[in-house]
Amino acid sequence: MGAAHTSVPRWPAAVPAVDPVARRLALLGLGARGAAHVQRWRAAVRPGVPVWAHTAARADDATLQLLAAEVGGARVGWRLLLAGPEVDVLAARAVATGLGALDSEIGVAVTSTRRRRVWCAHCRDTTETTQPVSGEVRCRGCGRRLHVYAHVSRRRGAHLGFQVDAEELP
Amino acid sequence: MTAVLPAPAATGAGEQARLVLEVSAVADAAPGIRTLTLRRPGGGLLPGHPPGSHLVLDCGGRRNAYSLTGDGMPAAEYRISVLLCPDGAGGSAAVHRWRAGDRVTATGPRSAFAPVSTARHAVLVAGGIGITPLLSHARAAVRWGRSFELLYGHRPGAGAHLAELHALCGDRLGVHEDTAELLARIGSVLADRPLGTHVHVCGPAPLIAFVEDTAGALGWPADRVHAERFSAADLDPGEPFVARLARSGLRVPVPAGTSLLAALEAAGVAVPSMCRQGVCGECRLPVTAGRPLHRDLYLAEPERAAGDAVMACVSRCADDELELDL
Ligand code: FES
Numbered sequence: 144m145g146a147a148h149t150s151v152p153r154w155p156a157a158v159p160a161v162d163p164v165a166r167r168l169a170l171l172g173l174g175a176r177g178a179a180h181v182q183r184w185r186a187a188v189r190p191g192v193p194v195w196a197h198t199a200a201r202a203d204d205a206t207l208q209l210l211a212a213e214v215g216g217a218r219v220g221w222r223l224l225l226a227g228p229e230v231d232v233l234a235a236r237a238v239a240t241g242l243g244a245l246d247s248e249i250g251v252a253v254t255s256t257r258r259r260r261v262w263c264a265h266c267r268d269t270t271e272t273t274q275p276v277s278g279e280v281r282c283r284g285c286g287r288r289l290h291v292y293a294h295v296s297r298r299r300g301a302h303l304g305f306q307v308d309a310e311e312l313p
Numbered sequence: 314m315t316a317v318l319p320a321p322a323a324t325g326a327g328e329q330a331r332l333v334l335e336v337s338a339v340a341d342a343a344p345g346i347r348t349l350t351l352r353r354p355g356g357g358l359l360p361g362h363p364p365g366s367h368l369v370l371d372c373g374g375r376r377n378a379y380s381l382t383g384d385g386m387p388a389a390e391y392r393i394s395v396l397l398c399p400d401g402a403g404g405s406a407a408v409h410r411w412r413a414g415d416r417v418t419a420t421g422p423r424s425a426f427a428p429v430s431t432a433r434h435a436v437l438v439a440g441g442i443g444i445t446p447l448l449s450h451a452r453a454a455v456r457w458g459r460s461f462e463l464l465y466g467h468r469p470g471a472g473a474h475l476a477e478l479h480a481l482c483g484d485r486l487g488v489h490e491d492t493a494e495l496l497a498r499i500g501s502v503l504a505d506r507p508l509g510t511h512v513h514v515c516g517p518a519p520l521i522a523f524v525e526d527t528a529g530a531l532g533w534p535a536d537r538v539h540a541e542r543f544s545a546a547d548l549d550p551g552e553p554f555v556a557r558l559a560r561s562g563l564r565v566p567v568p569a570g571t572s573l574l575a576a577l578e579a580a581g582v583a584v585p586s587m588c589r590q591g592v593c594g595e596c597r598l599p600v601t602a603g604r605p606l607h608r609d610l611y612l613a614e615p616e617r618a619a620g621d622a623v624m625a626c627v628s629r630c631a632d633d634e635l636e637l638d639l
Contacts, residue, residue, distance in 0.1 A: 164532040214508065217508040218506060218507060219503075219537065221508055242508070243508050245536055245537065
């Protein structure tokens with residue numbers, strides 16, 4: 144598979160704008176730079192359009208639960224704008240799409256791609272790392288040395304990781 | 314459309330099952346609407362299909378596509394309901410002449426209007442004879458326990474399948490004989506449905522346009538709205554483009570309102586054709602560059618996505634030039 148077929152996301156260079164037809168907006172900012180985007184988006188929303196806005200340091204469980212409650216109650220016409228490091232934005236997007244949101248209803252501003260999450264194909268635990276794609280990371284669940292594969296699961300918001308030298312094992 | 318089928322599909326890319334069928338029963342579903350039951354002459358199961366699929370019937374020297382009204386599970390019978398179009402090209406009149414015991418030939422079934430498997434709820438909108446694919450959707454939704462509602466508009470006294478629809482859908486069915494009332498109902502439904510809802514509409518072109526426009530204005534992304542048009546006549550004239558024939562070097566301009574097929578024929582390029590409305594598959598041409606704008610009912614989803622073939626009778630080009638391997 145060539146680079147054109149990788150599922151590693153390539154984010155648009157431009158920050159997405161508030162969709163003028165949106166009838167409700169959900170804004171989620173992760174980290175300081177993410178929060179700044181939320182502030183700008185908030186100012187651009189037409190008066191009278193309801194806004195749910197939340198900022199947090201990271202897309203931790205508590206934040207994702209708040210987002211899930213917002214998505215779960217949403218009606219069509221809703222739009223989600225996400226800003227923050229790729230690792231957090233991917234986790235948040237996975238929550239939203241898992242509850243029925245489409246890519247066309249989600250805008251993303253990525254502020255950093257330094258961190259990534261790696262899902263272990265052997266023990267199914269997820270490990271966060273700053274290793275690049277094709278790098279190597281120690282799984283926090285089973286201790287295997289994982290190869291950070293160039294495949295990102297949309298459902299999990301994580302890279303696939305499998306044991307280095309897996310094919311050479313007996 | 315991301316169709317995932319509850320039933321084994323018989324609609325693989327390029328594969329065209331040719332079926333010989335026997336008319337086993339004929340009944341009037343409404344004034345001018347004839348319901349035909351078709352089965353294999355020797356009996357036996359017919360291929361299953363995604364809900365909303367159609368069968369292409371050879372009728373009176375033409376090929377017409379008719380929606381199958383069953384839920385798509387493999388069954389011994391197919392049912393279609395055909396509106397007699399007195400000023401049509403004659404296909405429907407031929408079908409209306411068929412009697413029990415007649416043999417007919419068909420291809421398909423083919424899927425171009427399937428439900429979205431991940432939908433949290435489905436809003437089904439039917440106008441007139443456009444009820445047929447949506448009856449199939451409703452039956453499948455009931456069978457698989459999926460959330461849906463059906464809005465059905467028809468002229469006074471001209472409703473087809475009303476008794477079975479009421480029995481099938483209960484209070485999930487809204488029937489409107491008044492157009493203004495139907496449109497108002499569509500507007501209020503589209504204004505308040507849960508995220509994850511998809512809309513499927515089949516009916517006259519103005520109804521489809523109303524649903525698409527209203528949904529768009531209410532913030533529905535286009536990929537939540539799915540339409541099936543009756544015929545190529547309902548297609549818009551489209552943008553002009555140029556067909557470049559890679560082998561002969563010929564450049565053929567295709568103006569708005571003229572089909573690629575007609576433009577090629579006028580330029581002396583022979584292209585096989587039959588239905589001229591995007592259902593039979595005869596006029597398929599290989600594409601080597603340019604993005605086809607698919608408007609047919611023939612190509613399967615993966616073939617559309619591949620972008621290397623175009624049905625010349627109805628489809629156009631999203632770019633200024635379409636290069637054909639001719
Ligand atoms: S002629 Fe039948 S699909 Fe074009």
